[in-house]
Amino acid sequence: MGPITTLLLLLTLSGCNFAQLLDGCSNPPGNNQLAGIIAGVLENVRPILVHGIPDLGIPPLDPLGPLGHTSFHVDTSAIKLDGSVNDTKVMKLSEYIICQVNMTLGIAQKFAIDLRLHNFHAEGFYNVDGIAFSLFPVFGNGDFRLDVYDVVITGGAKMTYNPFTDHAAMKDLQLGIYFNDLELEMECILGCGDMSDLVNSVVSDIAPPMFFAIWNNIEPILTQALQDGINDILKNISISDIITLETRRAMQLGNANVYMDLVMKQVAEAIIDVGLDPAALPYITLDFALGQAELYDGQLTGLSSLKRSGTSTFDKVADWVFLYANMAVDDLAVHYVANVTSGTTVYGVVVHTNIRRVAVYMVARANIYNFRVDLDQFIISEFGKIDVKIDGLGLLDYVVGPLTEAVANMVRESVANIIETIIKQIIQQVLNENPWPMQ
Structure with a gap:
């Protein structure tokens, strides 16, 4: 060897x-x-x-x-x-x-x-x-x-x-x-x-x-x-x-309730200032099982009533402060004028929609050095029942079932998009403009 x-x-x-x-x-x-x-x-x-x-x-x-x-x-x-x-x-x-x-x-x-x-x-x-x-x-x-x-x-x-x-x-x-x-x-x-x-x-x-x-x-x-x-x-x-x-005591559940009430008051004012209550909704064409509907002059009302729901809590971990909060808005209303076509028959109708409740869960995070806020989570945790009423169908009353379902799906998507984009941006801006107590 x-x-x-x-x-x-x-x-x-x-x-x-x-x-x-x-x-x-x-x-x-x-x-x-x-x-x-x-x-x-x-x-x-x-x-x-x-x-x-x-x-x-x-x-x-x-x-x-x-x-x-x-x-x-x-x-x-x-x-x-x-x-x-x-x-x-x-x-x-x-x-x-x-x-x-x-x-x-x-x-x-x-x-x-x-x-x-x-x-x-x-x-x-x-x-x-x-x-x-x-x-x-x-x-x-x-x-x-x-x-x-x-x-x-x-x-x-x-x-x-x-x-x-x-x-x-x-x-x-x-x-x-x-x-x-x-x-x-x-x-x-x-x-x-x-x-x-x-x-x-x-x-x-x-x-x-x-x-x-x-x-x-x-x-x-x-x-x-x-x-x-x-x-x-x-x-x-x-x-x-x-x-x-x-x-x-300052680290207990609900220690951010007062702060979030202040934030939501400013959010409500901002929603009105930017023209989101009422909010104009886009022209939409819906294809449903028995025909087609063209919806226009849409309006969404009630977003400015968004408020804190349940407890909101601050928690400090190392160089970060976390804010856990729940928000909700009740009785949102959507109104549309529409032309409904089935076969060769066309009727002008009015669409009224009520959303019982929409709830949002949010986790925000801020660095204690630069105070910049990041929204780690912003999700719709509850989307309540959507009631749809359509006036003026006349002889097309037989299409009310599939049309109601199509309208409900459209409303859910449109409202969720507004909350998850524009409302989210407003909340983040207000959070940045109001110093966090635990920073």
Whole structure:
């Protein structure tokens, strides 16, 4: 057997869909005083990570391991391979940078964390066996070294607040990982022979599955340690000392009711000012089962009675303020003059339509720095019954059924289009012109 060959395999994976770095860190990293306390503690526990926290059952995290047998599988057009790593140690985890810690106890009650790590280092023993390009065997076992650079570890969790104990707690923490560059060193690949060109041609298929196999092994350990550690901090913090009763009340459901009433009053005035109550409706030709109708001189009345419906709520998450609101308008009326033709008979008729109720659900979002409003959602959540009355059909009374259905469908489409375009634009403009209280 030839001499032991060490292959240094360098990959630049920034173009892959799993290698996306997040941009920007906050200074300070905490989005409020409570998050700042968490960030401060995390900043000062680095030495503890070397020894673990026995009282909390947290093992040493730097180095972490040795880990047991971990298998991985590669199945690409270039290579099919089964592999495993053993006795793996992960190092340099204590060298993290705290990028962001966001904690809210409002409507959303969320926790989010963003940690950066320049170098995620792992080493241990590998074993691989497979085939490349459906022809060449790929095999080997020996020591490996893995360095992953520009790592981002993100986490998200739910927060709960107990008003009786005045304490918050975290649950269901989940971590994800992203990286930019990966460097892998393997000894005795291909039986310690000199086939580095072949190995280099398939290493981009081998290295990422190996890394994610290691990460999947340690992720539950890190998740539990981070969640237990933060909950141990939170159990000693009275939330009322950090977030006042007045602030907590401001984060309750319905805290935007007064604001939305003001907004809807201005929206109603704007609807009238731009000539939407009454609103002129376009000339329309309807083909129905028994003939054709030409509708003209159409008018829609009642849009200016659009009002808040139910509770409206502000919620602040990190650098964003969200507004959740419901609106509704009752008894919209549509009036048309029409010529109805069936066969060779033509009658002039008048069409009266009443819409019992139209409701809209809206989620708006504003950045606390530039105050620009985006409507994330603006959807018609309810479109009530449409009553259609047609006067003047005379001998064509037999077409009233199919004509009524065609008119109802046309009215539904026309009114929905006005609400989802023009009314939406008016509401967004009014929201931009009225500062949000939580900004």
